[in-house]
Amino acid sequence: MPGTRPEYGDGTRCVHAGLPDAVPGEPFLPGPVLAATYHLDPVEGPRAAANGYGRPDNPTRRLLEEAIGSLEGGDCRVFASGMAAISGALLTVLRPGDTALLPADGYYPLRSLATGTLAELGVTVHFVPTAGPYPSFEGVRLVLLETPSNPGLDVADIAAVAQRAHAAGALVAVDNTTATPLGQRPLELGADLVVASGTKALTGHADLLLGYVATRDTVLLERLTSWRTLGGAIPGAFDSWLAHRSLATMDLRLARQSANAAAVAAALAQRPDLSGLRWPGLPGDPSYAVAAQQMRRIPGIVSFDLGSAERVGRFLGASRLIAAATSFGGVHTSADRREQWGDDTPPGFVRLSCGVEDTADLVADLRAALDASR
Numbered sequence: 001m002p003g004t005r006p007e008y009g010d011g012t013r014c015v016h017a018g019l020p021d022a023v024p025g026e027p028f029l030p031g032p033v034l035a036a037t038y039h040l041d042p043v044e045g046p047r048a049a050a051n052g053y054g055r056p057d058n059p060t061r062r063l064l065e066e067a068i069g070s071l072e073g074g075d076c077r078v079f080a081s082g083m084a085a086i087s088g089a090l091l092t093v094l095r096p097g098d099t100a101l102l103p104a105d106g107y108y109p110l111r112s113l114a115t116g117t118l119a120e121l122g123v124t125v126h127f128v129p130t131a132g133p134y135p136s137f138e139g140v141r142l143v144l145l146e147t148p149s150n151p152g153l154d155v156a157d158i159a160a161v162a163q164r165a166h167a168a169g170a171l172v173a174v175d176n177t178t179a180t181p182l183g184q185r186p187l188e189l190g191a192d193l194v195v196a197s198g199t200k201a202l203t204g205h206a207d208l209l210l211g212y213v214a215t216r217d218t219v220l221l222e223r224l225t226s227w228r229t230l231g232g233a234i235p236g237a238f239d240s241w242l243a244h245r246s247l248a249t250m251d252l253r254l255a256r257q258s259a260n261a262a263a264v265a266a267a268l269a270q271r272p273d274l275s276g277l278r279w280p281g282l283p284g285d286p287s288y289a290v291a292a293q294q295m296r297r298i299p300g301i302v303s304f305d306l307g308s309a310e311r312v313g314r315f316l317g318a319s320r321l322i323a324a325a326t327s328f329g330g331v332h333t334s335a336d337r338r339e340q341w342g343d344d345t346p347p348g349f350v351r352l353s354c355g356v357e358d359t360a361d362l363v364a365d366l367r368a369a370l371d372a373s374r
Contacts, residue, residue: 009251010182010251011251013070013071014071014247014248014249014250014251017067017070017071017247018063018064018065018066018067018070018244018247019063019067020063029063029241029245030059030060030063031241032237032238032240032241033051033058033060033237034237035054035058035237037053037054038051038052038053038054054237055229055232056225058234058237058240060237060240060241060244061078061234061237061240063244064240064243065078065212067244067247068198068212068214068247069214071247072176072181072185072186072187072214073185073187073214073216074194074216075215075218075221076213076214077212077213077221077224077225078198078210078211078234078235078243079210079211079212079233079234079235080209080210080233080234080235081197081209081211081233082177082195082196082197082198082199082210082211083109083197083211084211085195085197085211085213086110086113086175086195086211086213087117087233088213088227088231088233089173089195089213090118092220092223092224092227093141093142093171093173093193094118094121094123095123095141096121096123097124098141098142099123099124099125099126099139099140100118100124100126100140100141100143101125101127101128101137101140101142101143101144102114102126102127102128103127103128103130103145103146103175104127104128104129104130105129105130105149105152105154105344106130106146106149107177108341108342108343108344110146111127129154130146130147130154130155131154131155131156131286131287132156134164136168137168137170138168139168140168140170142173143161143165143170143173144172144173144174144175144195145158145161145172145175146174146175146177146178147178147179147184148178148179148287148291148301150177150178150351151301151303151336151338151343151351152278152303153178153278153279153285153302153303154286155287155290155291155294155295156290157290157294158172158174158184158186158190158191159190159294162190162191166190171192171193172190172191172193173191173192173193173194174189174191174193174194174195175194175195175196176194176195176196177196177201177202178299178301178328179295180196180201182250182251182296182297183296183297184294184295185296187214187215187216189294192215192216192217192220193215193217193220194212194213194214194215195211195212195213196211196212197210197211198243199211199327200328201250201253201257201300201328201329201330202243202246202247202250202329203242203247204246204249204250204253204329204331205246205331206325206327206331206332207242208235208239208242208243209235210235210243254297254300255297256300256355256359257299257329257353257356258281258298258299258300258354259359260333260354260357260362261279261298261300261301261302261354262279262282263359263363264279264302264352264354264362264363264366265277265279265281265282265302266282267363267366267367268302268304268366273370274304274305274306274370276303276304276346276349277303277304278302278304279298279301280295280299300354300355301329301351301352302352303349303350303352304349304350305346305348305349305350306350307348308348309337309339309348311348311373311374312337312348312373314372315335315350315369315370315372315373316335318368318369318372318373319335319368319369320365321333321357321361321362321365322334322335322352322365322366323335324337326341328351328353330353330355331355332355332357333352333353333354333355333362334352334353335350335352335353336350336351336353337350338350338351
């Protein structure tokens with residue numbers, strides 16, 4: 001895949017990631033292989049060809065894994081959802097009696113998994129804020145960071161945490177959902193594993209569910225592959241194809257989303273009728289210094305507090321461009337009042353995910369909707 005050489009820029013790498021060699025008369029990206037069963041050699045069986053059965057073997061899925069792996073800088077395995085990916089990573093690494101450190105302010109279903117499934121398996125879990133301070137890593141098997149955190153947008157220093165964790169014998173995993181591999185490459189910063197939901201900014205069209213795990217550790221990769229094969233948490237061939245198709249525009253989408261977030265954050269910073277504004281690219285944000293040093297681009301997500309659920313409702317009702325929706329990273333700007341899902345946030349807390357609308361239109365609509373909501 002000559003188009004994915006590391007010296008190329010993000011746009012070139014996204015467009016060419018995972019594409020097979022050119023064949024006259026064939027498309028750039030082959031259509032999905034919708035197969036559960038394949039012909040087998042009657043003597044050699046599955047040893048004779050790459051595809052034997054659809055759960056462990058699918059050529060469409062392998063092309064997607066090559067694409068994401070090339071962007072993350074490691075080998076990749078894709079899963080049916082982000083939660084399937086992070087569950088696979090945790091249950092592959094952790095054993096009864098192990099201790100894990102997980103983000104106290106990260107994606108709330110992960111905390112439910114930790115206090116439920118992991119605790120029942122005999123894993124001790126401690127929760128640590130993304131921004132720290134971090135305790136001693138002695139006796140810890142796994143440190144999981146989510147950076148920037150969702151929804152609070154704090155940023156952890158991956159390289160510093162990885163250095164300390166490895167010195168104590170711990171593994172480090174990073175949830176790269178919010179940043180994407182174009183925002184940061186945790187494996188290059190010392191992480192052992194990257195986990196992410198591909199449902200969000202990676203694919204960006206709000207039309208599929210996907211997760212992935214990436215690593216440079218061949219032993220971990222083999223164990224992850226075995227766990228996924230036995231657990232069966234695979235994405236379908238068509239979803240894999242849709243995801244691969246969407247990667248080609250990721251650089252363009254993220255550039256506009258980040259630019260929109262910068263403009264939105266600047267506009268919100270001028271308003272006295274809200275509080276708690278966070279965007280790691282905003283000078284003065286508590287995470288600005290670490291983000292500026294660590295991240296290659298800042299994601300298109302801004303958070304703030306409008307004071308009450310009722311005002312959030314008026315704000316979204318008055319907007320013509322901002323949809324009320326959960327998830328983030330899509331081409332349409334959306335806002336989610338996180339407390340309605342049981343997240344530990346105030347009732348008026350809003351996570352705003354900037355889409356790819358014209359910046360001037362989005363900022364004007366935001367201001368008008370906020371004015372109308374007062």
